[in-house]
Amino acid sequence: MFNVEGLSDTSIIFLVLPKDPRDSSERYDPPTDYIHCGRSFGRFFFSHRNSYLQPPSAVVDYAKVTEWLLFCENHHSKLCRTPTLPQLPSFQVIDCQSRTVVPWIYEDAGNVFLTLSYVWGTANVDSLSADGALPTLLPAVIEDSISVTLRLGYRYLWVDRYCIPQTDEAAKAVQIGNMNMIFKHSELTLIAASGKDPSYGLPGVNGNPRRTYPSVTVEDQTFYPFLSNAAHEITHSLWNTRGWTYQEALLSRRCLMFTDSQVFFQCRGMHCQESISIPLDILHRPEKQKVRGSILTVPKTFASDDPGTQPTPFENVVNDYARRSLTYETDALNAFQGVLRALAMPTGSGPKPVHNFFGI
């Protein structure tokens, strides 16, 4: 009988220890180890200092996120390269250092910006001050996103709430029409995939709690449950049901998704989650442009191809979007306009552009 923290009525029948994939060049299958705990079965894995599986800590592992970003930037030159941002009228971003909304400076080619995708909720938007300063009290998800932006070494963040004029309908329409450009040119999109509104914040950031896991210690070795599948959490999130968020994810080259348990990264070339620490070199094909398909069974959260570059039937994209919910039905075309514009752009050797006239 062992001491199992977080579980009651516990009796252990057996444990099977998975082997470390780095010990062998053979194809690796994820652990299928089971532990019998009372009347329920849970998947457990063996955790030790050389294991490729690690339970996420209470705080986001920024070093690991930085490693993902650097690998993507250094190796995914074909799929994830940063295009040059064209001139977008009235485009503005949050300067996270000064907490002020500022016009984008195109002359500084080294500047990049991040974007945020979240559930808008029902709360009213506080106005900016005359000099563009953000309100003192921000919704938690925006406050946390500013922290993440700075923590990852970036300075600028685009958030629709403050960077799209909410009271100027003409200016608002222009910005909505540029959504495909904004998300396509974003260096990284932060996705708040947990909670039901902006007050929830990002788990693992600024002290926001994360889901904890039971563990069992046998002598000097600790066992943890096979951690939740981040892609499953994202797929079943409220964020994944909302209309506006559909194109925000689809149009982004890189996404960092925050769930209640961990962060999940997906770019055009790879996808990985915080609880798995397989070296990225091992995950990738020899040319390192894309992950191998056979070594990791963690699923993607959504299509990672640039819209319009693969022969995906147009109806599939529309059907996926049609399952989403909108607060205002009048937004049906606006919230899809970025995808429509992306599909209408020529893609060289890809499929032919799909044009539309007011959504038809």
Ligand SMILES: [Zn+2]
């Ligand atoms: Zn990439």
